[in-house]
Structures are given as C-alpha cells and as structure tokens.
Amino acid sequence: MTETLEGHCLCGAVTITVQSHANAASVCHCDMCRRWSGAATWCLEAPEDSIAYAGPVKTYSSSKFADRAWCGSCGTHLWIKTAGEGYDLMPGLFDGARDMALDREIYADRAFACAPLAGNHTRVTRAAYEAANPHVEGNR
Ligand SMILES: [Zn+2]
Numbered sequence: 001m002t003e004t005l006e007g008h009c010l011c012g013a014v015t016i017t018v019q020s021h022a023n024a025a026s027v028c029h030c031d032m033c034r035r036w037s038g039a040a041t042w043c044l045e046a047p048e049d050s051i052a053y054a055g056p057v058k059t060y061s062s063s064k065f066a067d068r069a070w071c072g073s074c075g076t077h078l079w080i081k082t083a084g085e086g087y088d089l090m091p092g093l094f095d096g097a098r099d100m101a102l103d104r105e106i107y108a109d110r111a112f113a114c115a116p117l118a119g120n121h122t123r124v125t126r127a128a129y130e131a132a133n134p135h136v137e138g139n140r
C-alpha cells in the first residue's frame with residue numbers, strides 16, 4: 001500500500017481520493033470485463049474503507065457479489081466493488097498511477113488477440129482463477 005491518489009472522471013463531476021491501494025495494476029479479460037470496457041478491464045485494488053468520492057456515481061450489479069460504477073454525467077468507468085473484498089479502481093482515473101507496473105493478468109487465456117500484454121507479470125487462466133474463486137461466474 002502506498003501514497004494517496006487523487007482522481008476524477010472525464011467531465012470532472014466525480015472526484016475520488018484513495019488513501020491506501022496496491023502498488024501495481026492488474027487486468028481482467030473475462031467476458032463481463034470485456035463487454036464493460038471494450039476489451040480488457042484494468043484494475044487497481046484498494047480496500048473498502050480507503051475510498052472517498054463525490055459526484056453522480058451510478059452502479060450496476062453485474063453479478064451476485066460485485067457492482068460496477070460509472071459517472072452518470074460522462075460515462076467514465078470508475079470501479080468494480082466486490083462485497084467483502086473492496087474496490088478494483090480504474091487506474092486511468094489517477095495521474096499518480098501512471099508509472100505503476102502490471103502485476104497480474106486474469107483470464108489471460110481469454111484475451112482478445114488484439115490485446116496481448118508483454119512482460120513477466122503473473123498470468124492466471126480462466127480454469128485456474130475459477131478453481132481458486134468458485135463464486136465467480138466471469139464467463140457465461
Ligand atoms: Zn464524469
């Protein structure tokens with residue numbers, strides 16, 4: 001966990017302050033994340049009590065255990081919040097996240113051919129991820 005991040009959506013109506021968060025980003029290629037984001041969803045993990053925000057946040061329950069949030073004015077994606085686990089914030093909201101490395105890629109074997117990610121980060125297949133997280137229904 002590291003320094004405070006200040007972020008905002010495209011139109012500026014939603015502002016977010018994150019007191020505590022991971023030091024590296026992750027990415028998910030599951031069906032829901034691909035549909036929601038256009039290809040893959042980038043995430044910056046943060047505990048539930050570390051976020052303060054203001055503005056017109058809208059949410060959608062994309063599964064039994066997670067909500068996805070966006071700005072009601074401009075549509076910028078903000079986070080995925082998983083009950084009991086905390087937030088996966090969109091790293092692009094925060095100028096301070098720009099230098100972060102990629103730590104982990106999940107559903108790596110489901111990535112679009114146009115979105116290969118280079119590097120020595122951890123790659124988790126759909127089968128391995130769902131075996132470790134039996135409540136997940138990422139691919140339908
Ligand atoms: Zn906005």
Ligand SMILES: [Zn+2]
Pocket residue numbers: 028029030031032033034041138
């Ligand atoms: Zn996903």
